Amino acid sequence: MRGLCPALAGQVVAIDGKTVRGLPQRGERALHLVSAYGSGLGMVLGQVRTAQKSNEMTAIPALLDALRLKGAIVTMDAMGCQRYIAPRIGAAGAHDVLAVKENQPTLLARLRHAFDALGRLPEIFCDITSEHCEVEKGHGRIETRRCTALTL
Template identity: 50%
Template sequence: ILFLIVCAVICGAEGWDEIEDFGHAKLDFLRQYGDFKAGVPSHDTLARVMALVNAEQLQTAFAEWMKSCHDVTEGAVVAIDGKTLRGSYCRGKNKGAIHMVSAFSAANGVVLGQVKTAQKSNEITAIPELLKLLNLQGCLVTIDAMGCQKKIATQVLQKGADYLLSVKGNQPALAAAFETAFPITKVASFSGDSYITDEKNRGRQETRYHIVSEITEEFQELSYEWPGLKTVGVVMSFRQEGDEAPEEPMIRYYISSAE
């Protein structure tokens, strides 16, 4: 039953009826791997069995399974991010939307593991739980500003990986150091490592200018607080619609333990 459900969900089935339909359509395939002599269980049986499964044990088993079929390559990017599941909110049953924090392997296009949280603000506690499940040796772990926490940075390093964390106002000392060290004029005339990307989509053009630097004197004291901090990065992006003048540039800041 678990094998049937996993295969059906991978193929895009949503809901127990669709999973049962998938089973009937792919019965010959399923019989190669499991005991389906009596055919496919009803959608009610599928729901009852899944309701009896311990969600945490299933999550651990899933993460172990992904470890065995996912080759971790040196420097591979693993993106940790939270998403609210569409359609999971139900006002009638007084049930809030489900929020999932997932680790996504950019190179292989697979989710390595995920943890459910009650709400988006709980990501800070969910990320450490997710990191415990993962094999990250040699990877570069990217997390948005909510995960820019010293304990999370330490945990990533303890897993044998490097971190790349987005910096916003929730870390005012870091944000102030960036504003002092990298005003727009300095970013625009930066002579070190830089890279430009240009993206066009539906009449909108977005140009991003990326720079990376070793930590400057503005970050020296902060480097004692942030474990393994070696490099800082700035991304300046411009958006333009049609022939209109480009919008004001948007600036994003990042810290990393990677060389």
């Protein structure tokens, strides 16, 4: 896959898993794929088949290792915050945008502490360039999403 994939410097690469509906016959499991999508290129850069959604954690490292990610911006849901996934992105020379959820309380607390500390730094060291908060109701729950971009 690496030989066929273009260099991705400056590109946004979105990694996500999807279950293909409607394919399985009776008694068969649905097909689940983890894909890397090159947003600016408009194409899927690679896919790894998994037995089920819970196996995404093993498929994502294989997919990351197969791509030339140096200089790319990799986006992923909270699965990307796993200890053996996030460091792989940095080791590949890429940047990451990862979602952190409340089911990772230690990581969330550390990030909140870091952002609080950054907010107290003199403006010369840290500048909040953009902030956005969105509240969404659906699927029987209320979700609050916050995004803060910092320039250090």
